[in-house]
Amino acid sequence: MLLNVSYNRIEITRKVDAEVGKPFTLKERWALDGIGSPKLFITGASTQIRNLLILDNNINCCNIELRPKGIIVRFRSLLESYALVIPFYKLAIYKGDVAIYTIYRDNYFIKVRSDTKAIQKFFKKILDYKTDNKPTSIEDL
Numbered sequence: 001m002l003l004n005v006s007y008n009r010i011e012i013t014r015k016v017d018a019e020v021g022k023p024f025t026l027k028e029r030w031a032l033d034g035i036g037s038p039k040l041f042i043t044g045a046s047t048q049i050r051n052l053l054i055l056d057n058n059i060n061c062c063n064i065e066l067r068p069k070g071i072i073v074r075f076r077s078l079l080e081s082y083a084l085v086i087p088f089y090k091l092a093i094y095k096g097d098v099a100i101y102t103i104y105r106d107n108y109f110i111k112v113r114s115d116t117k118a119i120q121k122f123f124k125k126i127l128d129y130k131t132d133n134k135p136t137s138i139e140d141l
Contacts, residue, residue: 001015001019001084001085002048002049002082002083002084002085002108003015003016003082003083003085004080004081004082005074005081005082005083006079006080006081015085016072016083016085019069019070019085019087020067020068020069020070020071020072020085020086020087021067021068021069021070022067022068023035023065023067024066024067024068032066032125032129033125035065035066035067036063036064036065036066037063037064037065037119037122038063038116038118038119038122039061039063040061040062040063040064040112040113040114040119041059041060041061041112041113042060042061042062042075042110042111042112043100043111043112043113044102044109044110044111045060045109045110045111046107046108046109046110048107048108049075049082049084049108049109049110052075052077052082053075053077055077055078056077056078058076060075061075062074062075062110062112063075064103064122064126066125066126066129068133069087069088070085070086070087070088070090070091071086071088071091071103071126072084072085072086073086073103073110075110084103084105084108084110086103086105088130088133088134090105090106091103091104091105091130092104092105093123093126093127095114096111099113099114099115100112100113100114101114101119101123
């Protein structure tokens with residue numbers, strides 16, 4: 001779900017927390033060696049996201065926050081902040097070209113450049129965390 005998170009609204013915070021879980025505690029952040037990505041440069045996006053990004057002339061960049069049940073991709077357009085909330089069961093990450101990762105959720109996608117080791121390490125952390133914490137059987141759902 002694509003949300004405008006520029007303002008601190010209780011109902012939007014509840015939606016995000018219900019979808020991907022509450023933020024990690026400080027102790028869990030240290031154990032995971034950080035939950036935020038480096039600055040990611042956007043090279044392509046779905047039409048809904050691209051329509052937001054072309055409103056200004058700034059460099060299109062985003063960052064990813066890891067949550068217990070998913071990720072949040074945040075980006076800015078004009079003076080507004082937007083979040084693409086993706087639970088793990090809807091998350092698909094593809095490595096297409098040499099240094100491009102594509103993050104999918106339903107009909108939304110964002111292509112980001114992964115030209116540094118830190119970015120590649122963060123994507124590996126996301127995939128490892130998703131694998132380690134997925135349900136093992138139908139009863140766990």
